Amino acid sequence: MSRPCDDARYVDAAIAGIRPPAGKPRTPRASDGRELCKLFMLRDKSCDFPNCQRAHLDVPSRPRCETFEKYGFCDRGDARDCWLRHEPCEAWEMDVCLMVDMEMAARHVERARRILGPRAVVKAGRIKLSRHTDALICIKSDALGAAGAMRALYREEPYGMAKTKRTFVFPREGGWSRTFEGLEWDDEAIRAMDAWLEKCIDACVEESGATREKPVYARVRAAPRWLEGRLHDAMDRIIDARGDTLACKPLGGGITTRDCTHCIDAVNLWDRAYVGVWKTSGIYETMEVTGSAPTQVLPEIDAPQLPPAGEASMDDLAFYFPLKLQDYRVEVKPLCRAYFKLHEALLRGRVPIEGDWNCVDIGAAPGGWTQVLSERLTTGCVWAIDPAEITLNPFPTTMTHLRVLAEDAVETVREGLQSTASGELRLVVCDANMHPEACLRIALDFSTKFSSMKESWLVMSTKNFCKRRENWLKVIDTCIEQCRDAGYDDVFVEHLFSNCSEEKTLFARRKGKD
Ligand SMILES: C[S@@+](CC[C@H](N)C(=O)[O-])C[C@H]1O[C@@H](n2cnc3c(N)ncnc32)[C@H](O)[C@@H]1O
Ligand SMILES: [Zn+2]
Ligand SMILES: [Zn+2]
Numbered sequence: 001m002s003r004p005c006d007d008a009r010y011v012d013a014a015i016a017g018i019r020p021p022a023g024k025p026r027t028p029r030a031s032d033g034r035e036l037c038k039l040f041m042l043r044d045k046s047c048d049f050p051n052c053q054r055a056h057l058d059v060p061s062r063p064r065c066e067t068f069e070k071y072g073f074c075d076r077g078d079a080r081d082c083w084l085r086h087e088p089c090e091a092w093e094m095d096v097c098l099m100v101d102m103e104m105a106a107r108h109v110e111r112a113r114r115i116l117g118p119r120a121v122v123k124a125g126r127i128k129l130s131r132h133t134d135a136l137i138c139i140k141s142d143a144l145g146a147a148g149a150m151r152a153l154y155r156e157e158p159y160g161m162a163k164t165k166r167t168f169v170f171p172r173e174g175g176w177s178r179t180f181e182g183l184e185w186d187d188e189a190i191r192a193m194d195a196w197l198e199k200c201i202d203a204c205v206e207e208s209g210a211t212r213e214k215p216v217y218a219r220v221r222a223a224p225r226w227l228e229g230r231l232h233d234a235m236d237r238i239i240d241a242r243g244d245t246l247a248c249k250p251l252g253g254g255i256t257t258r259d260c261t262h263c264i265d266a267v268n269l270w271d272r273a274y275v276g277v278w279k280t281s282g283i284y285e286t287m288e289v290t291g292s293a294p295t296q297v298l299p300e301i302d303a304p305q306l307p308p309a310g311e312a313s314m315d316d317l318a319f320y321f322p323l324k325l326q327d328y329r330v331e332v333k334p335l336c337r338a339y340f341k342l343h344e345a346l347l348r349g350r351v352p353i354e355g356d357w358n359c360v361d362i363g364a365a366p367g368g369w370t371q372v373l374s375e376r377l378t379t380g381c382v383w384a385i386d387p388a389e390i391t392l393n394p395f396p397t398t399m400t401h402l403r404v405l406a407e408d409a410v411e412t413v414r415e416g417l418q419s420t421a422s423g424e425l426r427l428v429v430c431d432a433n434m435h436p437e438a439c440l441r442i443a444l445d446f447s448t449k450f451s452s453m454k455e456s457w458l459v460m461s462t463k464n465f466c467k468r469r470e471n472w473l474k475v476i477d478t479c480i481e482q483c484r485d486a487g488y489d490d491v492f493v494e495h496l497f498s499n500c501s502e503e504k505t506l507f508a509r510r511k512g513k514d
Helices: 008-015 066-071 102-116 145-156 158-162 187-208 225-245 314-331 338-348 368-376 410-418 436-449 469-485
Strands: 096-101 121-126 134-139 166-169 176-181 218-223 262-269 272-279 359-362 382-385 399-402 427-430 456-463 490-494 503-510
Touching: 008 066, 008 102, 008 121, 096 102, 096 145, 096 262, 102 121, 102 134, 102 145, 102 158, 134 262, 145 158, 145 166, 145 314, 158 314, 158 338, 166 218, 166 262, 166 272, 166 314, 176 187, 187 225, 187 272, 218 225, 225 262, 262 314, 338 368, 338 456, 338 503, 359 368, 359 436, 368 382, 368 427, 382 410, 399 410, 410 436, 427 436, 436 456, 436 469, 436 503, 456 469, 469 490, 469 503
Parallel strands: 218 262, 359 382, 359 427, 382 399, 427 456
Antiparallel strands: 096 134, 096 166, 121 134, 176 272, 262 272, 456 503, 490 503
8 A cells, every 4th residue: 555645744745855765775675584686676687596595576575665755756767777666656636736846835835725725735746856846736625626726826825826837737527637657667557548548539529529620639738748748649649540530630830739729737746647638718617606706816906817707717727827927027017026025925914005104115225125115105105225226217206215224214214204194104124134133123123113003014024144944943933022022913924935945024013003
């Protein structure tokens, strides 16, 4: 029996850093204590010694390969090359599989669990046994299904979804899906997959009433690359073998992936491939349609919106929308990448910034964060404090640049606040490249000196200035305590998608006093 990979601990271990098995490598032994014969464990089992004292064990009786167990790969190669046993994982069910940068895998897993439930991530693994690779995160939501889960992820986590590299979907109703063991190396498995795929294509033709003039075109998306190759080969073989009798044609001749009528999605994990076929124009959202409004995922009115449930096709959800989100990031013309960090922070922290808020931006140059703030402000002001140059052009009318160290700007801000309508400071943000405790000292200097009767917020980057990660995490805990001591009611830390791996964002909210 192979181990269940859907346990949260296995999910987390599979996407954590790669660690070689503990202890020195030892020659594997049979249960009677004899060492296993190395020659017999070669692909061709070529031990010619008639009196070989070592154990000749067939693969199913050998010990399991620890590295394969943990990551789904081992550096000896596939199941035929490793001396030990590679047991494909059990077949599993999923609705969505996100392909993401390994560095962000843990963040995606955490968000999916928070949005769709603690057991929503049913499996996760990597594309190859290396640190710099992509991760595959398999998600299941019984309540929402593939299309509903996609919508929930966009609505709650547009930033994470914009950072996905691919979004594979496997609608369980109205789509076809199956898993295959050993598709990377076993010819029999490849033949079984070919036969199944041919049946699926026939079903697609029949269901959609395709003809030779208006045929089925299938887009193939798969990870890893070799699997995409297998599926392309299979499609070529099917189309070749059936010739003109099949109302399905290869892409090309002006037909691109955008024109496809169907999509074949597939991923491979622990030597088992999960293959699915769905209709690009298919509407798979089964959840109750609660309204006919499109889903707004970003606060800006010109940001891309998802068509309403019942109207959005699977292609809208799984193919076009991530591209639209990515295009939008270019369209907003951010001054610098830091722009997105504060933009994402305001969204994730649900900071209820209004046009009349007065804000302080500590360490503001070149001006990305100030740009985000001034886009939201109407009558409010932002003091952008930094000895370095602010390169926003034109300067926002709501901004005052104080070209000094923040420590020396407190009095100037005090005077400035007096001439504003409310006289109150509602938001302090700090992205200064300093030790988190130093940042916090300065930020608290502002927020406590000018505490507001209304709700007020602090948003601050906590960068790792420590050699060891544990020490950095301790520093963050200290900062949280200090915020509470300074009178903040809610204090929390998030690892945003716009943060690098060695940076998190701290939020502190003080309730208004009515
Ligand atoms: C990473 S940059 C900030 C980028 C900015 N958030 C943006 O969106 O453009 C850090 C800035 O902090 C400034 N800085 C560092 N220590 C400071 C201090 N004590 N007071 C004011 N600015 C400081 C540096 O001059 C630098 O420009
Ligand atoms: Zn032998
Ligand atoms: Zn192995």
